[in-house]
Amino acid sequence: MATDPNYSFYEDVNQFVDKAAKHTEHPAGLIQQIKSCNSIYKFNFPIKMEDGTYQVLEGYRVQHSQHKQPTKGGIRFAETVNEDEVKALAALMTYKCALANVPFGGAKGGVRINVRNYSVDMLEKITRRYTSELIRKNFIGPAIDVPAPDYGTGAREMAWIADTYSTFNPGQVNSNGCVTGKPLTQSGVRGRTEATGMGLMFGLRQAVSYKEDMDELGLTTGLEGKRVIVQGFGNVGYYSAKALQDEGALIIGIAEYEGGVYDENGLDVEDLFRHRRETKSILNYKNAKNVENSNELLEYECDILVPAALENQITGENAPRIKAKIVGEGANGPVTPDAENILLEKGVMVIPDMYLNSGGVTVSYFEWLKNLSRVSFGKMDKRWEEMNNLRMVQAIEQATNTTLSENIRKTLVRGADERDLVMSGLEETMVNSYQHVRDMLKRKNLKSMRTAAMIVAINRIAISYLDLGIFP
Ligand code: GLU
Secondary structure, eight states, rough: OOOTTTTTHHHHHHHHHHHHTTTTOOOOOHHHOOOOOOOEEEEEEEOOTSOOOOOEEEEEEEEEOOSSSSEEEEESSSTTTOOHHHHHHHHHEEEEEHHHSSEEEEEEEOOOOOOSSSSSSHHHHHHHHHHHHHTTTTBBBBEEEEEEEETTTHHHHHHHHHHHHHSSSSTTTTGGGGGGSGGGGGGTTTTTTTTTHHHHHHHHHTTTOHHHHHHHHHSSSSSSSEEEEEOOOOOHHHHHHHHHHHHTTTEEEEEEETEEEEOTTTOHHHHHHHHHHSSSSSSTTTEHHHHHHHGGGGGHHHHHHOOOOOOBBBOTTTOOOOOOOOEEEOOOSSOHHHHHHHHTTTTEEEEEHHHHHHHHHHHHHHHHHHHHSSSOOTTTTHHHHHHHHHHHHHHHHHHHHHOHHHHHHHHHHHHOOOHHHHHHHHHEEEEEEEHHHHHHHTTTTHHHTHHHHHHHHHHHHHHHHHHSSOOO
């Protein structure tokens, strides 16, 4: 999507807040405080390239709100990174955490680079240097500000961040909690890699479970058979598509920057992922049709469209041509305020980012808790639970004079491991938040689910300030 030079993502986010604030009675000053970015750290740092030349890179970390601490949010490596983008993303983190009910303020960071132009060694150098800049200004720490992956970064970068941080903080017992999204071997948590995609699936599954809501859209309930188009085949896009496919949805289109592929009979997500890894392109996949200009794929007929790449993808320009019945925001800010109005007018259900992609930060919260407690989930009680289950099974077998098959017995006896507990906590969070948003939507008789979600978030943040007695 060509970017308008006057486009401000941060202004878009603030417009969404203002729209929601009108439905509350909070004083204007309080809304002003909620919207403001509390601390903005911009820095330039030099790196020596492999050919001996130097480059000066632009880095950011924005802490939007400290109403809860630490602050939390990803680190983006992308050419789109600028102050406006990082502020918008940090603000979204605040609202997202409030809605998911995880006790963090919002933050975000970024380095303005195209990762494709750097070797792994150079990316390590950049990540470690970026981390040192954060340490220098006290912008990172398990109780201060906790980064995580975002567009262009992943578990590998998080491991470098944790390692750099602990090198500078010897003896700090909780140092691994300075960042989340780490590999399992570096104190990560099971389920974090796929968390945003799984959360998105739980969220959509919840949204399509209400018959009266689906009747309005002319859809049946359930994910089974729903035709889905996904924009983006990175962490969020890939795991969302996979999780939706596992629930019986048909992934008919996937759009990436090199183009898109479309198959009305459904693509095999894992096989397509393997194809892309091998051929370095999503195009020319089996019988699928190539869509050279992948933006066009967003306008194809489908039940659910999941923009899971970057912000500003569905705008006032292309919104009138969107044919999806549901737009589920996997990325942060993919739909502009203008576009949302157009979609809502057309009767499209827009499920907002601050809800639908909150699975990532939710599981980040579990990882942070694991790091602070220094014990994996399930370690203390898995065996105890299994022993109790076994006793129960044996008692039932005795009382009813039956013997269960080995398979049933195994399923009944099995105690929860770390992944089970993480997924259970994630599903619980997504289902609860949806309920809160839907209740607000009904109570205020709103069209926009984003406005409803924002009201829930603002109310929760407002309470922190009001309880401090800062505002009347
Ligand atoms: N970058 C992710 C997001 O935008 C995850 C943030 C986190 O886990 O802290 O929600």
